Amino acid sequence: MKVVICGAGIAGLAAAGRFAARGDDVVVLERAPGPRPQGYMIDFFGPGHRAAALTGLLPAVRERGYRVSEAAYLDAAGRRRAGLPFAKFAAAQGAELVSIMRPDLEAVLAEHLPDRVDVRYGSAVSAVEDGDDGARVVLGDGTAVEADLVVGADGIHSAARRRIVGPDRGLVRHLGFHTAAFTVDDPGIHAAVRDRFCMTDTVDRMVGMYGLRDGRVAVFTVHRSTDPTPPADPRAAVRAEYGSLGWVVPRVLELCPPAPRMYYDTVAQVVAPHWRGRRVVLVGDAAHAVSLLAGQGASLAVAGALVLADRLDAAGTVAAGLADYEARWRPVVTEVQADARRGMRWFLPRTPGRLRLRRLALRLAVLPAVNRLVAGAVAGSPVDLDAVLADRTAMAAPART
């Protein structure tokens, strides 16, 4: 089968690996001119971690990844107010957790692709056409690529999704936050952060930092905003929003780079009524962005690609395989999305009172039962990927076009 994948992000590269392993001819079309060097730290656990173990990627993920000692909340003077060891958090999720920069995870996925996978950078998809026996991807330069199956892995504003579901309006749901991510190179900030995931213990906004082994610090910011549109000048917006915070934040803001070296977006989830047409199917954020609040988007992208390829293998026809994928994977991501929405008030407390409650909960997390509750509030309920992959008969809804 010829499979054309739109997008060489985490979902697209993971899908390319699984389809190549099935023996399919795989073409990946990516609009960026090359692998994206900018990124942020991803806490990789749960179903994606399990999928990486099942597909032989885990040793490379561990090698490129980081062992973060703890998630710590610090006040304006840099004093630790509360924290949770990462190992405890992972144990409550029933597995290991590896932190890895997004470009490094993409590099691991790309390096494990066989040479015959054709990854074409600088290829922007402008339209996708779906048919009974095949599909077609039209590129920005007007050329087209034919396929037996098109996989839309082109992220939250997916062009493939527009074809099989409809315009973004109503599907992409703004959660009321903006986020930015960038790296800074400063020995003082690195020495303060060390091997921890440090977050400011602040109301309505937060700056999070991870120390990298090359001396840089990976920074991300999140603040509440009802505006669903990113600002014209992201760097100016970040400097204005976080200008009142203390500790190392003033120095971080001094060093923060302009776009495109800074990532900036609104925080949203994608809730699409269906993920498949006849010969087009969606994976990763294109199908079901869960948002950074869930801390599992990359994990679900890797695991979802495995479920898709696995179900196509098990089914007699493409239609049955796509239907089984959606029937099994949708309940999992729906639950993760709901957990993320429920956890919003703890992720970014609205009042000093809630901030104090969060500190108290983290202090009590030395108790195993409380630790499970806290880990559940942060990362949601654990997902059992093996149960999803188990060969049971799923009730598959009919495909829509």
Ligand SMILES: Cc1cc2nc3c(=O)[nH]c(=O)nc-3n(C[C@H](O)[C@H](O)[C@H](O)COP(=O)(O)OP(=O)(O)OC[C@H]3O[C@@H](n4cnc5c(N)ncnc54)[C@H](O)[C@@H]3O)c2cc1C
């Ligand atoms: C600050 C931050 C922190 C996060 N932390 C975590 C975490 O701790 N753990 C976790 O699991 N997840 C985390 N996530 C979420 C995770 O990064 C995403 O869910 C994941 O990257 C989605 O991967 P994707 O491949 O589906 O989409 P994307 O990463 O958006 O990739 C889509 C790709 O498609 C390409 N593309 C788009 N349109 C076109 C087109 N028309 N033609 C061709 N190519 C196109 C894009 O250039 C891109 O390469 C975080 C996200 C953010 C923003």
